Amino acid sequence: SNSEPIPLCVDLDGTLVKLDTLHQALFLLLRRDTASILRIPGWMLKGKAHLKDQVMRRVTLDASVLPYHQQFLEWLRSEHTAGRKLILATASNYRTANAVAEHLGIFDEILASNEDTNLRHGHKLEAIRERFPAFAYAGNEASDFPIWEAADEVILVNPTRAARTKFAARAGHVFIEQRPVARMFLKAMRCQQWLKNLLIFSPMFLAHRFTESASLVRATIAFFAFSLAASSIYVLNDLFDLSADQHHPRKCRRPFASGDLPIAVGSLLTPLLVILSFILCMFLPLSFFFTLLAYYALTTLYSWRIKQTAIADVLMLAVLYSMRILAGAVATGTAASVWFIEFAIFLFLSLALVKRMSELREMENGFGQDNTHRERGYTIEDLPLLLAFGTASGYIAVFVFTMYLGSDKVTRLYSRPDLLWVFCPLLLYWITRMWHLAWRGRMQDDPLAFAARDPQTYLVGALGIAAILFAI
Template identity: 40%
Template sequence: MTRLSTTPKTLASVNNLAPSTIAGHLMNTTPNKQSYPLPLFVDLDGTLTRSDILFESFFELVKSNPLYVFLVLYWAINGKAYLKQKIADKVDIDASILPYQSNLVEYLHHEYTTGRKIYLATASNKKYAQIIAQHFGIFTDIIASSTNINMSGKRKLAAIKEVVGDGEFEYAANSMVDMPIWEHSQTCILVNPSRKTERLAKHRFIVTHIFKDQPANIGRYFSAIRIHQWMKNILLFLPLLTAHKINEAGLIVDTLFGAIAFSFCASSVYILNDLLDLSADRNHSRKRKRPFASGDIQLLHGVLMIPVLLLLSLLIAAFLSEEFLVVLIFYFLVTLAYSFALKRIVLIDVLVLAGLYVIRVIAGSAVSGISLSFWLLAFSMFIFLSLALAKRSAELVSLRRDEKNNTVGRGYIVQDLDYLHSMGTASGYMSVLVMALYINSPNVMALYPNPEIIWLICPTLLYWISRVWLKTGRGEMPDDPLVFAFKDRQSQILSVIVAIITISATNIS
């Protein structure tokens, strides 16, 4: 154990609880001090916090340098306690942004005001336990892992017995692994227990309190894999559309499976990116509500989902064609490079984002066997660069609205907004220029009997790009402009207009 020297904090400083809410709770439910004579020992992972400190620190470590993965494997050979200590030596955590169990936190502060002794008893490293204990300022002492001792199971129970001697105690925890400690406690507190844990605990022990935050539903898992982002993979159908082969059933089926493979692959990287960006997301006004950052989904679930989704993606790709598999693997490697390093390099990040969109178009060519034209690649490069710049600009507009200056985990500052806006609109208008040059090229004659009608696409596209950037400047653009394009009513209407123009240029004689 490590003796703490802490100063109690105000109730409202913890977990963003409203002072009025806490005060009302205390006035209405304050019990007699003699009602709670037992010292209370509180578990950390999954109990006090809705996260897992070992996973949190591991991803922070790997984010700083991916090669640490190999060093972690070596540390693990020397035992879990040694692993935790080595990670703790290299990684700090910010206790103020961790997702805590709000109802339990309120209860603990209430108990502290009665003079009750409260201990933080965790298998996490003592460095992190002390940081969190000091953040709250209510713990009498801590029990935590050290370099040589992993403070879990029997070791934690022995440490608790050392504190209480022959006395009784109460233990707050969340899972089946805590049963041996509950066996020796006078009473127990359950925090977000599984149905099995709750049923067995009620049958075998005296349960004084059960704290349940809203459990994660299936919708949160869909949110974690960002299923709404799958619509981006419609881009794989672009080669079919431009080659006028959208009516060939075999190619459509192959491209559909290709889009599914890309969706699974992208989702695996989205999850990895969220796990690497936990601290950055929690400092963001909106991203802190993401499933992993908020603690709605266990980090372990995310770790398991990544290889499952990636394996499904590769199996589908291997079934389609070798060329498509190569493109998919290249896409995955680029997204990994982006997640670990490239997204923090100014301007490189938007070029990579634009490139990831273009890779989808190339993948559509690989799965369908349709050769890509110079015009389609040039148009894709400029239009997607414009959208990538709009994405970054939207984030900076949000920062300016929140009166912040720097992006967390990015290299941009609010003062860059005007430059990004200029580059983005210029890139968007360049895509229209490419479209105009394409319409005037000999290639068009073979596909469109009346190419002059295609010219109507240019003002339509100019209007849409201008509107995108106008909404971005106003702060009305969400994180992903391409997803916005699929959901926005005016964008949908403009897409129908473009389709009508294309059909008219093809059929009118």
């Protein structure tokens, strides 16, 4: 009858789902099959439809964890319940469209790309018109303009500025679910993790050169160069881990996994951060640049493969932390203390094992990812081993520190070296407490992020630094 609402055609990428499913599938494919990067140009030469088909033949996205536009989805459910005909009209490959439609259970028909046709722009409009003389359309960007112009009802979902400007007056409904872009950029860069790079200042501090302005300036430049490089790795890692993160109770809220930042933006942000980092390296010794380059290569290798290998992953993390100390040494022209590097390797190996322990505790308690999606080399049965390895490594770090206190170097650097023994019980307390909390499942999977919010860590750190300063 004439009173029945006209069929509603719904776009997928950027509209129903807050990200581009092809972009996510490409990163998932590269993660699983690195050699496929050599085949992608050939697929692209045969057209976008062929590219989508080849990618989706090889990977499958889990429709149950995709970041849906929740407000819009709830409205669609109410329209479906009221009897309105809903059509998923998308340029995504039909495999993705079918998976989404099957998961949601609200669509009556599907119009999607196949191996021969990329259902975008005019092709999508033509397919819709063939089926429905009158229709409503929900979309979000410039490629939807021709369809909106032909539609009897316009629905805007997270529209671009151009879409709002041109179609806001005709829009029957507008759904916006966006977070501040600047905040999402900072979150994607994980600026809170820059605290780790304060280790760059440690060689200068331990050599009592913190009053030298030239050394302080070089260390500060090195800090930002290292931090920008590390952020580029975090962004790249998040792009490759998109599908795994969407299954995690907390990581699913990361900017790319949640769709709050476009995946294409992340692809541009990574090289931009690297370039900025290398520009800062121009103001530092060439040896710092090579140290940073080695760090970048090892971190990329870790993100790509090593973090999926038990034991090798935590050893690599310990090495990467120690490289920050070496970077600070070469940036300021300060000799790196062998004692301190040995201490750091054991301490950060212990903290890396704390991280794995907390991940497994979450999984054991039913709050984390199951092993199908974690892509880690550990299982719950490894918990006793991790506890033994991690606590032993932490206590060895304290033992190395006590050996250092008995060395000739201490008497040359400190006028009251006995005060440094205060550091030992403080460090023993802090390490034991971290493991105690991890064993009880009361720590999130990053111990340094936990420490950055922990008042007791700040108290222990302040007392330790005070002991060092009074000992000088």
